[in-house]
Amino acid sequence: MGVCFLSMNNIERILILAPHTDDGEFACGGTIARYLEAGKECYYVAFSYCDDSLPPGSPKGLLLDEMKAATSVLGIEEEHKIAFDYRVRHFPQARQEILEDMVRLNNDIRPDLVLLPTKNDTHQDHAVIAYEGFRAFKKCSMLGYELPWNNLTFVSSGFVEISKDHLQKKIEALGCYESQANRDYASPRYIESLAVTRGVQFGVRYAEAFDVVRSITRL
Numbered sequence: 001m002g003v004c005f006l007s008m009n010n011i012e013r014i015l016i017l018a019p020h021t022d023d024g025e026f027a028c029g030g031t032i033a034r035y036l037e038a039g040k041e042c043y044y045v046a047f048s049y050c051d052d053s054l055p056p057g058s059p060k061g062l063l064l065d066e067m068k069a070a071t072s073v074l075g076i077e078e079e080h081k082i083a084f085d086y087r088v089r090h091f092p093q094a095r096q097e098i099l100e101d102m103v104r105l106n107n108d109i110r111p112d113l114v115l116l117p118t119k120n121d122t123h124q125d126h127a128v129i130a131y132e133g134f135r136a137f138k139k140c141s142m143l144g145y146e147l148p149w150n151n152l153t154f155v156s157s158g159f160v161e162i163s164k165d166h167l168q169k170k171i172e173a174l175g176c177y178e179s180q181a182n183r184d185y186a187s188p189r190y191i192e193s194l195a196v197t198r199g200v201q202f203g204v205r206y207a208e209a210f211d212v213v214r215s216i217t218r219l
């Protein structure tokens, strides 16, 4: 009784749903590094590599290259990186296709745990991934991740302690997104501050927080 489903023992395959390249690293890069260090399989899926968001004159697919570099820093294997090319800010028009892709991912990967945006995320693309993700993966444990600059509210009901090394990998991974380096939330100072804040909530040095969407402990 009372077994936390986040116990490493219950989880072998983790699927990270990132609406856009970099969302997964921002939200749970430390947790990904921790699970990989423990020998778990992590699959990273980005639904858009956001060519429309690139600075003028940038080569197409630049964010895809940056995502591949960033997820390698975390330790994700090449064959566990998946990217779709949905148009950024237009996910609501593609809801059904996105759902069908997710159903296929569920059949192929059979994850034990899915990390996805919290349903309180106000970005229209993130909201589609949060809601369609629930529909596609409702038989898995699910944690909603935070991206505070997008969140209307956030219920920090689940926590993963991370080490300084996991935090360093997260910061280094986000440093791979050179095309996005001007954003204030990309600074190492901010990333560390949030990890410190989440750690203070339960008395550890660093952590990442999640909104527990669904917690399943099977026999």
Ligand SMILES: [Zn+2]
Residues within 6 Å of the ligand: 019, 020, 023, 123, 126
């Ligand atoms: Zn995003």
